[in-house]
Amino acid sequence: MTDATGGRAPFDAVLCDVDNVIRTFDPAPLAALERAAGVAEGTTAKIAFAEETGLPALLGRITPQEWVASIAAGLSGLCEDDTAAWELGSALLESPFHADDAVVGLLRRARIRVPLVLVSNATLGLEADLDSMGLDDLADHVVNSARVGLVKPDPRILELAAGLAGTVPERCLFVDDTPENVAAATALGMRAVHYTGPGDLEEALRPLFG
Template sequence: MTIRGRAFDAVLTDLDGVIRFYDMAELEQLERSAGLPEGSTAEVAFRPETDLPLMRGEITKERWIESIADGLADRVPWARGHELGTTLAETKFRADDVVVGLLRKVRAAGLPVLLVTNATPWLADDLALLGLTGPDGFLDGVISSADLGVAKPDRRMYETAAERAGAAPGRCLFVDDREENVDAAVALGMTGLLYREPADLQAALAPLL
């Protein structure tokens, strides 16, 4: 049901790069020790052929780590690549308190807030650690690629999110830090926000709050 006077009826948001951020210092130190440029492990880990099977829930964490080691095998010994992959998989993370605060205000104003994320099969554990679910959580739903078997920018991710939010696509605000994901949402009629900093989200949410 459309809420009269509202700019949107639901907020759909990405996780990584919007809410969650990683501390890469330990991994970067290991890469330097191995004689690799910083970012080498992530470059291999997030290639589509390495990353997408994990995001679609088709492989385990250990198999993903092994794939990273395989991808680094021409530059470092396989055991070192496995160590780098394990460190990446276990990297510490935090939630952006400003973004979380804004989304809590949206929820307090009576609008559903749903997470729409290309995620690992252990997403539920991560969300609990971040305090986004459980007694202190505020999410009305989680649309995970690992559960759905498809990943953004596949339109099924967005259609499922709008359906679970109980809102027409044209009444949804979609927030993501990747342009292709925002473009896919806009193509379905959603309002898209290409996220770069909390001020972007604050401006987009101003009509709601």
Template sequence: MDAYESRVNGPGAGDRPLDAVLCDLDGVIRHHDFSEVARLERAAGVPEGTTASVGFAPENDLPLLLGRITREEWAGSIVRGLLPRVSPPEAEALALAFTVAGYRTDEEVVDLLRRVREQCPLVLVTNATSWLDEDLARVGLTDLAHAVVNSSRVGVAKPDRRIYEIAVERAGVPPDRCLFVDDRQENVDAAVAFGMTGVLHRTAADLRKALAGLDGPNGPPRS
């Protein structure tokens, strides 16, 4: 019996397995396209993923996700981190491509969450940038959730307990009645430590399984 099943189907579980869904954005709903970055890395003679390792390093990434620096300042920190492995023009091109990379949405996940929204509170809990609202508008997702807890707006990021406290308050239900979905184990572990049911997301099938019973024996129906 996995963690989700033991929580919702064990002793004391009610007829309804959960009262709110708290869901991550990146890695669950949204997936970035770094193919242009990879092309530039190959041309510069550095391993693919080099730019990401610099851009997502805590010293560069966290200030952005806490709303303390701009996109331009983030790009500057990436340029500095890439030097002297590549030339200044190559570092600037890589930083630009990385910080403005496109993305796609997982439409199966979006469909599942839209159905969830009709059944219970849905809150996005995301370590994101200050331009997240623009990104959501671009892909037509401004109305996907009842609330969005954006780290760069609230000034605290997962897995800090405080962002979970904010999210639960926005959902309006106790932690033990919340399902938390994220693609990073440390974020799921923190949610579980706070009292929520945690699900590590890998595919839409993971989400569908976690939502089983929300509006029927098989969860949200397939399209």
């Protein structure tokens, strides 16, 4: 593949995380419910993403609704009643979100030159969420952990994404906000970027844009 100057591109594909990179969540509604229920802020997320609760959802073994039930069960005893626990679980699942326009713009520019694959630890609802943000056409492929039965930082999900892009891991740029996932990509030989803001992505893509 060639870059903007006609030479070989610095990488043959971009593999990009979704949550906290492309998509940003608004935690305020859930936090307000936690305060009203007398639960410490962040407790719902801590229970939701604990391995025993979150992994089945991220592997596609349970539906998002079944995940809410698991979260509510984990909150049992911390809330005054089961209704409040269900409300907190539902609020986490339904947290408002929006796409980062700066990130989306950079990725659309990159995709003109090389394939773009989204690689996300997500539930079975990811594809519908992308559609709701108008991003169903953003990438060439979406590798959703709940669809493929693999979660980052398992290197197999990264190898799968590289294969779908038609290249090898060593020729991929990988962007993710989680250090463990970045480390796994680096171990495979990918050019890995720990994302903290749009500037990180812009800097990583600059060689591609020439």
